[in-house]
Amino acid sequence: MIEANGLTKRYGRTLAVNDLTFTVQAGRVTGFLGPNGAGKSTTMRMILGLDRPTAGGVRIDGKRYTDLKEPLRHVGALLDAKWVHPNRSARAHLRWLAVSNKLPDKRVDEVLGLVGLTDVANRRAGGYSLGMSQRLGIAGALLGDPGVMLFDEPVNGLDPEGILWIRQFMHRLADEGRTVFVSSHLLSEMALTAQDLVVIGRGRLIAQTSTRAFIDAASGSSVRVRGPELDRLREVMASGGLKADDTPATAEGPAALVVHGATTDAVGELAGRAGLVLHELAAQRGSLEQAFIQMTGGDVEYRTGDPALAPVAGAPSVAGAPVGVPGQPGEAPASQWTGTPAAARKADAR
Numbered sequence: 001m002i003e004a005n006g007l008t009k010r011y012g013r014t015l016a017v018n019d020l021t022f023t024v025q026a027g028r029v030t031g032f033l034g035p036n037g038a039g040k041s042t043t044m045r046m047i048l049g050l051d052r053p054t055a056g057g058v059r060i061d062g063k064r065y066t067d068l069k070e071p072l073r074h075v076g077a078l079l080d081a082k083w084v085h086p087n088r089s090a091r092a093h094l095r096w097l098a099v100s101n102k103l104p105d106k107r108v109d110e111v112l113g114l115v116g117l118t119d120v121a122n123r124r125a126g127g128y129s130l131g132m133s134q135r136l137g138i139a140g141a142l143l144g145d146p147g148v149m150l151f152d153e154p155v156n157g158l159d160p161e162g163i164l165w166i167r168q169f170m171h172r173l174a175d176e177g178r179t180v181f182v183s184s185h186l187l188s189e190m191a192l193t194a195q196d197l198v199v200i201g202r203g204r205l206i207a208q209t210s211t212r213a214f215i216d217a218a219s220g221s222s223v224r225v226r227g228p229e230l231d232r233l234r235e236v237m238a239s240g241g242l243k244a245d246d247t248p249a250t251a252e253g254p255a256a257l258v259v260h261g262a263t264t265d266a267v268g269e270l271a272g273r274a275g276l277v278l279h280e281l282a283a284q285r286g287s288l289e290q291a292f293i294q295m296t297g298g299d300v301e302y303r304t305g306d307p308a309l310a311p312v313a314g315a316p317s318v319a320g321a322p323v324g325v326p327g328q329p330g331e332a333p334a335s336q337w338t339g340t341p342a343a344a345r346k347a348d349a350r
């Protein structure tokens with residue numbers, strides 16, 4: 001378990017992390033989301049004892065990182081997959097890590113097997129693809145068989161096969177009871193990977209909740225309904241006090257209505273009482289992307305002019321956390337956002 005309490009980091013005038021309090025539970029994959037410059041990497045570095053908090057602190061299984069006698073046995077991290085000497089083989093790199101951390105040599109072959117690199121373990125790491133380098137980084141993080149694992153943008157630049165592998169591997173680590181904390185800009189991927197979320201903006205907590213609750217709170221409840229008499233259906237919804245919008249036919253389905261702020265029960269009963277035949281009645285969930293943009297709306301700069309990405313004023317809060325974090329007077333804003341989810345990927349593509 002990771003527990004951050006009032007975690008704060010200031011770099012000169014920039015308040016990179018501002019009084020962050022959150023918990024990352026064992027046995028779950030927890031996504032760490034925030035616009036560019038929100039403070040994710042700084043937070044991860046503080047968890048790993050690589051940066052000193054200005055105030056507050058963070059504990060790993062109840063202990064500060066600096067108090068862990070053998071840190072690699074408690075926490076493993078993948079921060080930069082290319083952090084390997086290019087002329088070293090994967091096996092030599094892991095052996096060096098194992099020796100310098102007093103870990104048994106036999107663990108090297110175990111972790112190579114776990115990440116599927118056994119057959120290429122003697123090849124130069126400099127010649128590895130990004131996907132292989134990520135696997136090697138994960139092997140290094142696993143060397144001490146730690147209960148807590150941190151991943152900073154692990155799927156950046158990976159092909160679909162590599163992304164799927166990482167997703168399944170993280171689920172496996174969580175199923176083994178480990179704490180898995182992963183930052184990513186790939187929101188659709190996070191929706192599939194993370195069971196819980198910690199969402200930050202300008203260094204402050206926006207939400208800590210399950211992924212499902214985060215999406216539901218942002219998107220509200222809406223119902224897609226379709227039948228042979230769409231006009232009548234719209235009238236019946238209106239007479240029941242429900243607002244319905246038309247959605248045109250697409251490759252995915254025929255024209256339908258989307259009824260806002262309603263449940264399938266309410267829509268079905270209204271239609272049934274009016275004697276209307278229905279061909280489709282389904283609750284609609286928003287995407288993590290929509291929820292993220294809505295929840296971080298106050299923290300970002302939009303440059304695309306796409307109205308679909310416009311920030312929503314007065315976005316609801318999740319789990320009691322504030323939304324639309326205001327900047328502190330006299331502080332430089334620590335957040336940048338280039339608008340589209342694709343552009344949200346780190347410009348430096350670590």
Ligand SMILES: Nc1ncnc2c1ncn2[C@@H]1O[C@H](COP(=O)(O)OP(=O)(O)OP(=O)(O)O)[C@@H](O)[C@H]1O
Pocket residue numbers: 011014015016034035036037038039040041042043333334335346
């Ligand atoms: N060593 C440093 N010195 C000064 N400012 C820093 C330093 N490290 C980070 N910052 C600033 O702190 C803020 C948070 O940066 P951080 O890298 O933690 O954000 P992030 O959420 O990881 O962003 P990204 O997703 O773009 O990597 C930014 O404004 C950044 O410029």
